[in-house]
Amino acid sequence: MKSEHSVPTMKDVAKEAGVALGTVSKVVNGIPVGESYRLRVEEAIKKLNYQVNSYAQGLKASKTYTVALLIPNTEEPFFASLVYHINLALLRRKYRMLLCSTDFDSDQEQEYVTMAQQNKVDGIIGLTYNPHLQIEENTPFVAIDRSMGTKIPCVASDNFAGGQLAAEKLADLGCTNVAFLRIGSSLDNEPNKRKAGFENGCLSRGLSYEMKILNDGDAYEEFESFLSEHIQDGKLSFDGIFCVTDRLAYLIIKTLRKLNLRVPEDVQVIGFDGIRPFQGTEYICSTIVQPVPEIAEMCVNLLLQENLSSKPPLVCLPVTYAYGGTTREPDSLFIRIS
Amino acid sequence: MKSEHSVPTMKDVAKEAGVALGTVSKVVNGIPVGESYRLRVEEAIKKLNYQVNSYAQGLKASKTYTVALLIPNTEEPFFASLVYHINLALLRRKYRMLLCSTDFDSDQEQEYVTMAQQNKVDGIIGLTYNPHLQIEENTPFVAIDRSMGTKIPCVASDNFAGGQLAAEKLADLGCTNVAFLRIGSSLDNEPNKRKAGFENGCLSRGLSYEMKILNDGDAYEEFESFLSEHIQDGKLSFDGIFCVTDRLAYLIIKTLRKLNLRVPEDVQVIGFDGIRPFQGTEYICSTIVQPVPEIAEMCVNLLLQENLSSKPPLVCLPVTYAYGGTTREPDSLFIRIS
């Protein structure tokens, strides 16, 4: 007999329960049905250990309750956190998540978009770098950190405000001469606004500042020489540094210590992202924290929202400052202020 | 007309190319077909921007090229790395990955197994904690770090050897009196063998050792008092500590420094896992490195292997020691030895 070897189908359940196929379908989908029928069907389902086949469902309904997430990787802590929170936000809504690691590769990004569409996903969330990414009109797409035209909503932190906040914090903490260090994609994306925000903050608070901006290919060593050049008699000419990411801040702090500069006594450092080495531990440095859970929630909401017409082109979520050991203690700050 | 609004199907392509449905299917699947037909079909596919529907394929073939990964979360660095490498290993084989974050919750673990089976996944890879996880016979399953019976292969690092290696390294580095600190699941899983391996290593190298073992619920502070109790005149009675994970090592190192003990001068610390704060940066501490890429590859290989009969019950992969700043410099070691 067939049903012995293969997984049971609705037909098997119907036969077992002695009812019609449609009745089983209704029971499965919670559509009202005669009490006695329902019981018999439920019993049969348990007996056969029946489970609906999502693929048949998806084919029928052309709705698959699946969303693809395109992200460079899951090892870099910020990405890892994003993946986790988006996964949770989706699972809460009974959606499944197809994870696609793109490794920053434009071709892979395009490939996975195609793959996702073959899979008839209900939507795609993407943190991508390919400036020419082709997306079918009929596949909802939400971008993270990069605007891809008015038809595609973009969700990001308020990077400009974050830059401003960093400048203001450094000013509050007593800095007068600061630097902005940046390395990363030269692509026009949202995180690039951190620079403008920082400049703006420096100007409004009367901080004198300098910038050192590298591109992705450039050697990190350029930062080392930049810093060395600004040391005179063992003293750095900056008393505050804003790094575009916590990752860079981490490296810069190591370099500063190698140069016999104390952090935060000689120079205070603020990063951006809000990375912790492990879950539940302290921040790796003083930092502007991105609201990752909120970003995740917003992406999923926008993606699954029915009325596509009212989708905003850009959503910026508020960031916060957090102490992480590389700026003056918050306590000493209170003393100074009061 | 219909094909204007919905996505094109094979039928649309057939009509466009003026050939039969079956012919299109053959072209799509690379089955030989008359040259002129093939060209016409390919042209029609491009013109309509046709893509095969994986859901219809999956329904027909009851093979979906999808694998589910059950893991507590993707934020903890070790899990994040595992997710990344498993994702790559699957994508290399043209398999898709369904990510399920379980948050260490037994009910969620069971729920996602059921969900995955409904999705007719071709297999499940799981790093789970539910001791009673029910898995359908016909769904291939590979476990990470925990044996779940002889029918389910388990892939793990060689945790016993790792524990041994830690003891041997500490001995090589000049330690004579060491401690083993552990916190974590009391469940019977592979990482628990680190303790036995360490004891074994200590015995064979004549190290005297002490153990402090906490369970998941216990307060971290117990380690602090344990360490405090072992300080006399500002000196710790251990010169080496092996922590069951890098995470714990990280916390312990912070505590040691708070107690005015220098690492590695006063006490050397070795962790386990091989965590880096960011991709491409140095290890967070001296550590026993788990071969994550190899674990990932092995899981995927075992899962997709055809002959289910020859699946080994337990595969242990070799670990390595890596210097990470919390043991004596490898250079000074060479000098000492030579």
Next chain:
DNA sequence: TTGTATGCGTTATCAT
């Protein structure tokens, strides 16, 4: 209210 029949997009088995 319950049962029956059709179609979702593909693949594969047949005749042609």
Next chain:
DNA sequence: ATGATAACGCATACAA
């Protein structure tokens, strides 16, 4: 070699 047709498992419009 090509084209028609059935079947995969489910949902639903429709008939009973």
